[in-house]
Amino acid sequence: MDLHLDPSSGLPAYRQLAAALAGEIRAGRLAVGARLPSERDMAESLKLSRTTVTAAFRELESQGLVRGHVGRGTVVLAQDLAASPDGLPWRQRASRLATPPDTRGPRPAEGADLIAFADGWLHPELHPRAQIAEALAAAQQDMSGLLAPAPILGLPILREGLARMLGARGVEVRPDEILVTGGAQQGLNVVARALISPGDAVLVESPTWHGAIRAFRAAGAEAAGVPMDREGVDPDALEDALIRLRPKLVYLIPSFHCPTGRVMGLERRRQVLALCAKFRTPVLESDVYGDIAIDGPRPPSLKSLDTAGLVIHQGSASKTVGSSLRIGWLAAPPGAMELLAAAKANLDLSSPTLPQAVLAEFLQAGALSGHLARFTAALRRRRDAMAQALARDCPALTFQAPEGGLYIWARLPPQASAADLQARAAALGLSIRAGDVFFPEGGQDRHIRLCFAAPHADRIAEGVARLGRALDEAMGAGGPAASGAGYAAV
Numbered sequence: 001m002d003l004h005l006d007p008s009s010g011l012p013a014y015r016q017l018a019a020a021l022a023g024e025i026r027a028g029r030l031a032v033g034a035r036l037p038s039e040r041d042m043a044e045s046l047k048l049s050r051t052t053v054t055a056a057f058r059e060l061e062s063q064g065l066v067r068g069h070v071g072r073g074t075v076v077l078a079q080d081l082a083a084s085p086d087g088l089p090w091r092q093r094a095s096r097l098a099t100p101p102d103t104r105g106p107r108p109a110e111g112a113d114l115i116a117f118a119d120g121w122l123h124p125e126l127h128p129r130a131q132i133a134e135a136l137a138a139a140q141q142d143m144s145g146l147l148a149p150a151p152i153l154g155l156p157i158l159r160e161g162l163a164r165m166l167g168a169r170g171v172e173v174r175p176d177e178i179l180v181t182g183g184a185q186q187g188l189n190v191v192a193r194a195l196i197s198p199g200d201a202v203l204v205e206s207p208t209w210h211g212a213i214r215a216f217r218a219a220g221a222e223a224a225g226v227p228m229d230r231e232g233v234d235p236d237a238l239e240d241a242l243i244r245l246r247p248k249l250v251y252l253i254p255s256f257h258c259p260t261g262r263v264m265g266l267e268r269r270r271q272v273l274a275l276c277a278k279f280r281t282p283v284l285e286s287d288v289y290g291d292i293a294i295d296g297p298r299p300p301s302l303k304s305l306d307t308a309g310l311v312i313h314q315g316s317a318s319k320t321v322g323s324s325l326r327i328g329w330l331a332a333p334p335g336a337m338e339l340l341a342a343a344k345a346n347l348d349l350s351s352p353t354l355p356q357a358v359l360a361e362f363l364q365a366g367a368l369s370g371h372l373a374r375f376t377a378a379l380r381r382r383r384d385a386m387a388q389a390l391a392r393d394c395p396a397l398t399f400q401a402p403e404g405g406l407y408i409w410a411r412l413p414p415q416a417s418a419a420d421l422q423a424r425a426a427a428l429g430l431s432i433r434a435g436d437v438f439f440p441e442g443g444q445d446r447h448i449r450l451c452f453a454a455p456h457a458d459r460i461a462e463g464v465a466r467l468g469r470a471l472d473e474a475m476g477a478g479g480p481a482a483s484g485a486g487y488a489a490v
């Protein structure tokens with residue numbers, strides 16, 4: 001925070017401080033839910049009397065922007081009450097568990113010239129459009145089926161197709177051990193509602209998919225990060241956290257992890273399963289990227305190695321067939337399935353039948369394997385184009401090109417901040433994702449995540465050139481960022 005008070009301004013210091021803090025809040029640099037430094041720390045760091053800081057906090061409180069809580073300090077309540085067009089100060093009424101509004105920094109304006117590296121969408125050219133159209137035509141043949149009451153677990157023909165698909169991947173489950181969800185994101189919320197009570201701990205890799213952190217927090221859980229190495233979650237740190245925190249769940253993305261792209265090795269998978277079995281802790285395995293094996297065979301899922309009945313397996317059509325279908329699934333042991341089905345019914349009764357029928361027809365027509373072959377070949381070209389452009393135009397970044405998945409996770413040099421780079425890139429018409437959101441412990445990070453599936457293939461080089469310009473700016477005026485190329489060849 002940049003809080004400069006001007007002794008010559010004639011305004012009392014507490015008023016100036018309150019105005020400066022209100023400015024930070026309105027600009028979003030102090031987000032709703034953020035805690036202000038303690039009065040004592042602020043008085044010390046600004047060389048002001050404690051009374052001045054107390055008066056400034058009171059002033060902000062009287063404006064409704066912050067509230068002091070005994071034991072929790074002073075928390076930002078609302079961004080700008082005066083400017084609220086909604087009548088009520090809604091943010092003050094937010095549930096304690098509500099997901100905070102998006103504070104991920106400036107986003108480039110949507111437009112023809114925007115190049116999107118930030119999010120994990122598939123560019124339209126990557127969708128199996130012709131086969132989806134055929135599946136849609138086939139699904140329409142059975143209008144009575146589409147309009148019949150939808151079972152909570154999902155359409156039987158889809159669950160049969162998914163059970164066959166999972167079986168071919170070494171995951172032996174019956175159709176009634178599969179629950180269809182509204183994308184994998186709803187699956188996370190279903191599991192959270194079914195297994196987590198407020199105050200429980202959930203272990204997650206650090207970093208991890210930020211949507212999972214949000215889903216667990218919305219259920220009142222503490223999402224505790226466990227560090228990773230090149231092979232995934234660190235087993236010693238995992239064991240330590242299992243002992244200390246007695247978590248209700250361990251959430252892992254072992255194959256082509258988001259955001260890092262890493263793959264957990266086979267031995268590590270066995271070790272992690274053995275640890276979770278020892279502490280009788282369920283594992284939610286996200287395998288949403290497992291089919292996107294660009295360079296080699298698909299890694300075996302944890303579920304296929306699970307002999308203790310610990311693993312709830314999660315998949316999604318979003319990252320391979322199309323995210324607008326909003327179809328994901330959970331495969332779970334029968335005892336867990338009862339709880340998951342009840343939580344799903346509570347959320348939305350059941351998923352819409354039309355997208356389910358389309359995916360079922362797509363699977364039944366045998367369209368998936370041909371699509372995956374073409375899809376991963378196209379992703380290989382995109383990944384290589386991005387990696388080569390990064391080595392050329394952003395030599396200050398360090399990264400390992402991933403063997404699968406949709407993202408390159410790149411580390412910035414020490415003098416650059418990811419949030420600042422994201423803002424500078426946005427100003428140049430490029431969206432990137434600063435790494436901060438993926439860390440459950442919060443704070444600033446020096447990574448960025450770049451999706452090579454979302455932009456038009458022909459725009460990847462131009463996007464990286466923009467990133468290079470933003471990076472040069474972020475590292476100080478003039479001159480390209482120095483230091484050796486960080487591109488580790490695949």
Ligand SMILES: Cc1ncc(COP(=O)(O)O)c(C=O)c1O
Pocket residue numbers: 120182183184185186209211253258286288316317318319323327328
């Ligand atoms: C690990 C992980 N899980 C879930 C999701 C959300 O998937 P869906 O579109 O199926 O809800 C994402 C999206 O990026 C993800 O990375």
